[in-house]
Amino acid sequence: MKKTLLGLALSCVAGAALANDHDDRWMLSTNLIFNALDNNKNLESDFGLGLGLGKFLNENWTLDFEIDHVNVSQEGGGGSVDQIGLGLMTRYHFSPDSSLRPFLGLGAGYLDHNGSNNAQAVDSSDFMLNLSAGLRKEVTDRVSFLTEVKYRLDTDDYTGTASSYDDYLFSMGMSIALGAAQAAPAAAPIVEPAPQLDSDGDGVSDQSDRCPNTPAGMAVDMYGCHQVDGDDDNDGVKNSMDRCPDSRPGAVVDADGCEVQVVIELQGVYFDLDKATLKPESISILDAAVKTMGEHGTLVVEVAGHTDSSASESYNQALSERRAKVVYNYLVEKGVSADRMTWKGYGELSPIATNDTAEGRAKNRRTELVIQD
Known part of the structure; x- marks a missing residue:
């Protein structure tokens, strides 16, 4: 059963790595971890440290290479043991459009124990399986804070008393994207509209008036001109106003008779x-x-x-x-x-x-x- 779970974890990690649409920057993470160890290990729970290197494979999946370490004392003062974990973790992040993203994780690797157990030397290692849930808070384009609860199945029976152990790891840390953050685009300047003047009183502002000296009281078109002429290219703009007199039939044109997209x-x-x-x-x-x-x-x-x-x-x-x-x-x-x-x-x-x-x-x-x- 343990080997089946470990095989499933490795398959999921490999599958996530096949995605292609991703941010090219690697992320370095550091974590403070409280290790709540299985009672059958006869070890005191304690704080340790973790380090990871990984990246987003696409908007949702990350893949991380991780190592964690804790030195814990034997219950009753019979010695101490270094516990070192080394493995791969893949995490699926929800809410891609939010800065606060919950995630679920799955991973596998090796767990090593070194030290002394009631005056007996300890040097043992075996497979482990990790299942996790947590939150990622994106603070800037480069920095994120993470908190995670991880269940660890430890198959290294270094005490000779159990086939596996159930550990729980509670971590808080920070992830930093390696490489310069992209600069935010400069804000567009605010341009105040110019006053709408109508010097010749024809009802068309000077900015739009192509015939600025129209006699008072004369009927004018939208351009402030009193002219009657043709529209040879049938684009709806009179020849006298048409700056593009050879528009394609049916083309969409602007006020100057020129094609627009x-x-x-x-x-x-x-x-x-x-x-x-x-x-x-x-x-x-x-x-x-x-x-x-x-x-x-x-x-x-x-x-x-x-x-x-x-x-x-x-x-x-x-x-x-x-x-x-x-x-x-x-x-x-x-x-x-x-x-x-x-x-x-x-x-x-x-x-x-x-x-x-x-x-x-x-x-x-x-x-x-x-x-x-």
């Missing part, structure tokens, strides 16, 4: 972590997009995929392309003509929010419809 963000379209698989809650959003495309039969769009800056740039580029293609394929399957769409991945190159926070990274992981015509 119209982006529809598909809010609510989500994918499984590190996959290009649509989550069920995304279907209703995409079905609404299908309906919109059907109501506007001449609309031409580009399906654009974006990611946050987690993982490498090349990995994010490939992931954004796969996700854009999945949305494109869904729209085609639901009846939108492939001739009206293209798809493209932009990776991490077009963020709309900071990548320094979980909330910002969530906004940057998005899919958009960019209207082309």
Whole structure:
């Protein structure tokens, strides 16, 4: 039974290590640990120290190499024993968008005992299994505080009285990410709007008035001009105001008659972590997009995929392309003509929010419809 549990622990640790979407920085942790030892060991409970080195494998999983040590006295004053644990721990963290994250942990390794037991030398080691629960509080981009309760199954029968022992470890510590913290973006300056003057009294502010000397009482258009002329490119902007007189038929234009890019963000379209698989809650959003495309039969769009800056740039580029293609394929399957769409991945190159926070990274992981015509 003990070997089965240890095998399961090692399998879970190895499985967690297969994830790819992760922060590249390693984390060094130090802990103060109170060791509540099994009574059958005949050892006094005491405080010890722990040290770990690990990293987030993705937004939820961490993998840590850990060592802990405690020197405990034999009950009745018969000697003392050094207990040293060395192993791997993987932890699953909940609430990726919160700074306070509960977690559950599982790990395995070796436990070594050295010292004296009632005047008899002790030098013994064997497997151990760790199960834990705790909290991680992110204080800054580099520093987190951790508290954890760990159950340890010790299979090292150094006393010759039991096949295994049940220890409990209560720890508090700090984790520091190695490497410089990313600088927060500078706050945008606050620009006060200029006073809205209307020097010629035509009802159009001087900032927008292209004909600032219109005679009083004359009817004017939205640009402050009294002119009647044509619209040769049929974009809704008169020739006299059109700075882009050769706009494509049907193109979306601004007040100057020049083409603008119209982006529809598909809010609510989500994918499984590190996959290009649509989550069920995304279907209703995409079905609404299908309906919109059907109501506007001449609309031409580009399906654009974006990611946050987690993982490498090349990995994010490939992931954004796969996700854009999945949305494109869904729209085609639901009846939108492939001739009206293209798809493209932009990776991490077009963020709309900071990548320094979980909330910002969530906004940057998005899919958009960019209207082309």
